[in-house]
Amino acid sequence: MGGPDTSSNLVNLTAKEHFVAHHLLWKIYRNREMTQAFMLMCNIKRNGIKYKISAKEYQKLKEDNSVYRKEFMTGRVGNNHGKILSQEWKDNISKSQVGHTRSKGQNSPFKGKTHTQETKDAISEKRTGIATRTGIPFTQEVKDKMSNDRKGKTKARWSEERKSKRAEMMKDLWKQRKTPI
Numbered sequence: 001m002g003g004p005d006t007s008s009n010l011v012n013l014t015a016k017e018h019f020v021a022h023h024l025l026w027k028i029y030r031n032r033e034m035t036q037a038f039m040l041m042c043n044i045k046r047n048g049i050k051y052k053i054s055a056k057e058y059q060k061l062k063e064d065n066s067v068y069r070k071e072f073m074t075g076r077v078g079n080n081h082g083k084i085l086s087q088e089w090k091d092n093i094s095k096s097q098v099g100h101t102r103s104k105g106q107n108s109p110f111k112g113k114t115h116t117q118e119t120k121d122a123i124s125e126k127r128t129g130i131a132t133r134t135g136i137p138f139t140q141e142v143k144d145k146m147s148n149d150r151k152g153k154t155k156a157r158w159s160e161e162r163k164s165k166r167a168e169m170m171k172d173l174w175k176q177r178k179t180p181i
Helices: 015-029 032-042 055-073 087-097 117-127 140-150 160-178
Strands: none
Touching: 015 032, 032 055
């Protein structure tokens, strides 16, 4: 908290002690820096383990962070600052926003509606050959291109040693996740 980085002012902490220290600093000071530091600690994984706090504490932390982020962003310039948009572009943006609400909890304007068969066919035709995880097949042209790109490249097989090391690592991670912090 502003002290010097001298050996008399530094303390070695375990990971758990470090987490607790940030938790206490956030509770005591409730300022932007401590909120951000503790928020980061709660939202990252270290060695496969994510720090845990109660839902009530997390809610307070998120609320504090929201307030500080809002204060931080107030008066800041947006991504489009200094860009000049044509009147046509502005009109298109305005038209696209007609009937749209920005408040939370509002239903989608498309809710309860369905596409016509003509629209479904147009979407289907447009998406032909696009690779996604939804099972849309590749066109033959795309398959040939992928095949040509892979020619001459061999896929390395995992050795037994690599497989056993990976298995041990996963067992260790599983044990760590099951051990309370």
